[in-house]
Amino acid sequence: MELLPRDQIAFQRMLDTIRRNFERFGFLPVETPVMELSEVLLTKSGGETERQVYFAQSTGSLEKSAQSGERGVPEMALRFDLTVPLARYVAEHEHELAFPFRRYQMQRVYRGERQQRGRFREFYQCDIDVIGKDSLSVRYDAELPAAIYAVFSELDIGPFTIQLNNRKLLRGFFEAQGVADGGLQALVLREVDKLDKRGPDYVRETLTGPEFGLAADAVATILDFVAVRSSSHADALAKLAALGEGNEALREGVAELREVLELIRALGVPEKNYALNFSIARGLDYYTGTVYETTLDDFPQIGSICSGGRYEDLASHYTKSKLPGVGISIGLTRLFWQLQEAGLVSTADSSVQVLVTQMDDAHLPHCLAVANELRHGGLNTEVVMETSKLGKQFKYADRAGIRFVVVLGEDEIAKGTATVKDLRREDQFEVSRAELARTLRVELEQSRVMK
Amino acid sequence: MELLPRDQIAFQRMLDTIRRNFERFGFLPVETPVMELSEVLLTKSGGETERQVYFAQSTGSLEKSAQSGERGVPEMALRFDLTVPLARYVAEHEHELAFPFRRYQMQRVYRGERQQRGRFREFYQCDIDVIGKDSLSVRYDAELPAAIYAVFSELDIGPFTIQLNNRKLLRGFFEAQGVADGGLQALVLREVDKLDKRGPDYVRETLTGPEFGLAADAVATILDFVAVRSSSHADALAKLAALGEGNEALREGVAELREVLELIRALGVPEKNYALNFSIARGLDYYTGTVYETTLDDFPQIGSICSGGRYEDLASHYTKSKLPGVGISIGLTRLFWQLQEAGLVSTADSSVQVLVTQMDDAHLPHCLAVANELRHGGLNTEVVMETSKLGKQFKYADRAGIRFVVVLGEDEIAKGTATVKDLRREDQFEVSRAELARTLRVELEQSRVMK
Structure with a gap:
């Protein structure tokens, strides 16, 4: 995406607004080089992302590998997100940083995607994360939605809802339905993710079918569960209470979500701007507690414009220290494009007054x-x-x-x-x-x- | 260069100050992708820069070239400056831009340099340029130093001088000394550039020696000439007047410099912050009129912290339109490093208040x-x-x-x-x-x- 000056001014104003609000919430700026060692970048990436990595080689190194006939992976690659560079940064500077470490980072990332409308090979991510050393209170999970609320309110892009769920709650619930195995839970969740696209009948048939073999009433309970959305703060608390005592994972998840909801309210986020959504899972391995997605109420088809969650250990590949964290990310380039398509970006006044x-x-x-x-x-x-x-x-x-x-x-x-x-x-x-x-x-x- | 948050805050404040002042002077923001087609990037680069280019390849394209055994130059490369991307941008969007087109661009560029202290492979450039269509008044050559004065005053990095010269004046002067050939002038200027490092004796011997064969009195005149610095506005005008009528190129250069000096003053730049310096040549082919360098008065050893000049045609490789322009560039990453080394960057207050x-x-x-x-x-x-x-x-x-x-x-x-x-x-x-x-x-x- 390359913009003409008028659009670039509008884009720059969005970047400024995001940064100003991240700083309001006490997040500190970090910038990392676009190039990382390939071995650093590829440690954490899954198959899909790994295939999308751009490698970088200087003329000298290209010539050297041509002479030697060597065919190895080039030494340097371009970052494909801001999480892996954050992990490397925190591990590298661990003894110079104060924890909990609150950082924001707004830089471009690179993915060799197939070119198509609204998909970009180079795009801005705007991330905030709080990283603890050894432990990190669940309270921080309430700060990120509050910061995101401040950002999107000021961006003035219409009504939006920050949707919350909790992976422990999900795990506890599925265990109670006889889906105890983590891998199987992941597969069931993946099917559940198809609800919007394929409809409930398809998902019900698949889950009761030979591949999963779940009981019809368990599947009915699952489909009722993942349909839960709260309509107000009180409703959210009531829906958590309605889950009952259940098992330990469920209880933990409920307690965490309850605390997060209370603190989000204490932070002044209006109740129309946050809600429970039990269908949200986000990434099947990475997140371990709170998970977030954010949608524009009038443009649900755009999907989540800001997502993230709680993870157990940021940088296990790079340090022995345990670094739990919680983070959330705005994919600004794609969002800007979508807002333009939806007519929500006003042609800005010039920066010249x-x-x-x-x-x-x-x-x-x-x-x-x-x-x-x-x-x-x-x-x-x-x-x-x-x-x-x-x-x-x-x-x-x-x-x-x-x-x-x-x-x-x-x-x-x-x-x-x-x-x-x-x-x-x-x-x-x-x-x-x-x-x-x-x-x-x-x-x-x-x-x-x-x- | 990767910074800890406290330093990153200081760096970010410098970026903000630069951007604010660029916008004060009516420059419009442009950002271009980090990757350009290799054929675009390599069209304009000379030998040295070309050897420093980083090429980028996705996994898919790496595998394809491995299978085919093809050894061509990769399709994409990382920008090594902001001038070539500007040329491509202006040529591509020529019919959507208003001329004179005033743009600023503050992004990272990439060069595969040998790693050494204070040299970075990835660094910020902060550029302003004014591009005309067919023609561009020399008056714009006065706006850039005024904007740069505003930037460095607010950055508060101690006394500085924006030094000015003019390539036409140089050409006219050398022609009058019997060095009429452009290529030879370039070689003489390159020797003159060594004055600081090798001393006047070395340069005098080289220029009178077998390689150049210049007359001793011509060389003496040249060395006197390139030693000219002005000490005030009136002194600058006097030194221009002292050059006499001379040939046409000299007259043109003098007239341009005089107009630029008068307008710089009209723009409120104090006379202690600009001066003539007849030794400045900047790039031997590219610039055709006004040239700039900026030095810190108390740290001359740092060299120029902001340079640029007037060029005849920005984008002859990409469009038939004639696009003359004038531009100036701050290499912020290196400057920040140098200021830190010199103890001129104060440990900033946190962005958290x-x-x-x-x-x-x-x-x-x-x-x-x-x-x-x-x-x-x-x-x-x-x-x-x-x-x-x-x-x-x-x-x-x-x-x-x-x-x-x-x-x-x-x-x-x-x-x-x-x-x-x-x-x-x-x-x-x-x-x-x-x-x-x-x-x-x-x-x-x-x-x-x-x-």
């Missing part, structure tokens, strides 16, 4: 001095450097999405004023040069507040 | 609600989620560079207040919960202004 026009070469130094004052006053200002017709300069500002056009003619210069045309409000006024920057800043601030 | 402590699990929801208010009030706030000794929580804040520690004990909760410890001012005060966020914001704002 003021255009200083020019009608006479002799006045250029005066125009530049005024532009300098505007910039010092905090306004993003472009100056027309080559004289042209005023109409053409106005048309340019209009097309570029620049709101204020400043005219400094013979008259204005003599009087020490500027004429300002506000293209948004289709308004025109004259103001003294000394008041110019302050006046425009106030206008911008008022529009921001009124919006 | 407030730590809300916790002494009793029962008070956690209260603490979270207060944190929520602080975040809404625009303060970056971390909450201690697991109870521990208060002393330990203070120590953590101190080490992490968090300025304000908020204590919410039994007393404070009953009274509806918070106790705040300001670790910077070693001060402590109690404030009502309703006034907490505003009070801390005012304190931060005061420190910012006083700084």
Whole structure:
């Protein structure tokens, strides 16, 4: 995805909003190199991801392997997510970091996917994770949804729901239905994942069929269970209570979810923005506790726009320390594309707020001095450097999405004023040069507040 | 270069400052993919750079080339600068862009350099360019130094000088010394470039020696000429006037430099921050007019921290349109490393401004609600989620560079207040919960202004 400047400005504003909110919640910035040692990247990746890795080789190394006829895997590869680099980073800097370590990372990742609409080989991920040493309280599992709520509220992309589930709860429930084996649970969950696409009849037949051989009433219980969604905070607590005492895993999962729900509320997230969804499993091996997905209420077909969960041990491949964590990730490039397709990205105003026009070469130094004052006053200002017709300069500002056009003619210069045309409000006024920057800043601030 | 969070915060602040100032001057954001077609990247690169390119191959493409035994250059490569991607971008989107096209781009680039201290294979470049269609007024050559002045002033890295020269002036001068051939001029300039390292005697001997065979008085004139530096605006104009009428190229170069100097001044750049330096040549083929280098006055050994110039045609390889431009680039990763080495990067305060402590699990929801208010009030706030000794929580804040520690004990909760410890001012005060966020914001704002 490569954007024209107007879209890039909108994209950059989303990046800024996400970062600002991540920082509001006390997450610290980390950036890692795009290239990692292949052996580091490939340790944790499964078959699918491994096939999508891009390898990197300098000219020298290409020539060397050509000469030697060697056919090994190249030494370096491009990251395909931000989790493996985080694991390597935390393991490498373990003794220099304070735990719980709260980091955000917003960088591009690379996957050699088949090219198709809305799938990108290079895309931004915006991740937050909290990593504990030896242990990490489940309370942190409530902070991530609160941060995500803040992000999506400010991004202003319509109503959304952060959906929660818990892998222990899932495990306990399935054990109670006679699906005790972890591998079998995984397979059942994979079938359940097809509910949306294939419908309940297909899933029921498969699970009672020869491959799984589950009892019809167990399958009915499973399908009822995975259909559970809560409609309010109280409803969520009631639905957890309705699960009864059950086995230990179920009890643990229920207790964790209950604590997370209470703290999400304490953090001020409105109850319409979070809900239980017992069908969410996320990755079959990696997550061990809370799991998250986030959907746009009016665009369920987009699927989850922000997902994650709790994991047992971040970096077992790279360190002996046990590093449990919880994380959540926004795939921003794909989200931006989807929002554009759904008409939810407004064509942004330009990052340029003021255009200083020019009608006479002799006045250029005066125009530049005024532009300098505007910039010092905090306004993003472009100056027309080559004289042209005023109409053409106005048309340019209009097309570029620049709101204020400043005219400094013979008259204005003599009087020490500027004429300002506000293209948004289709308004025109004259103001003294000394008041110019302050006046425009106030206008911008008022529009921001009124919006 | 991989940074720990404290350094990453300092680095991020530099990136933000650069971007803010680029936007102040009306430059629009562009980001391009890290991978370009190899044939695009290698079209423009010279021998040295070409040897440093990283190629990228997905697993599938690696396997394919292994099976076929093909040994061609891989299809994709990583960008080694931001100029070639800009050329490709402008050529590709030519009909969708408004000219003069003012873009900034701040992304990482990749070079397979020999690893050594202060040289990085992956580093940030922060570029601004103005691209014209068919023609571009020399006036734009004054805007770039003004933007760079704004950047480095705000970065607060000590006194610096933006040094200016002009390739036409150089060409005219050398022609007048009997060095008319462009290739020979390039070779002479390359020898002149060695002045700092090898000294004037070495250069004089080389230029009068068998290889160049220049007359001794011509060489003396050349060495006098390249030693010219201006000490003020008036001195710069005087030194240009002292060059006399000369030939056409010299006259053009002088006229351009004079106009650029006048407009730089009109843009409010103090005269101590720019100077003529007739020894600057920058790249022997690429630049055709104004050229820039920027040095730190107290650290000349660091060399140029920001360079660029005017070029005749950006994208002749990709389009028939003539696209003259002027650009300048900050190599931020190397600069950051150099500033750290020189002790000029202050250990930044954390991006976290407030730590809300916790002494009793029962008070956690209260603490979270207060944190929520602080975040809404625009303060970056971390909450201690697991109870521990208060002393330990203070120590953590101190080490992490968090300025304000908020204590919410039994007393404070009953009274509806918070106790705040300001670790910077070693001060402590109690404030009502309703006034907490505003009070801390005012304190931060005061420190910012006083700084």
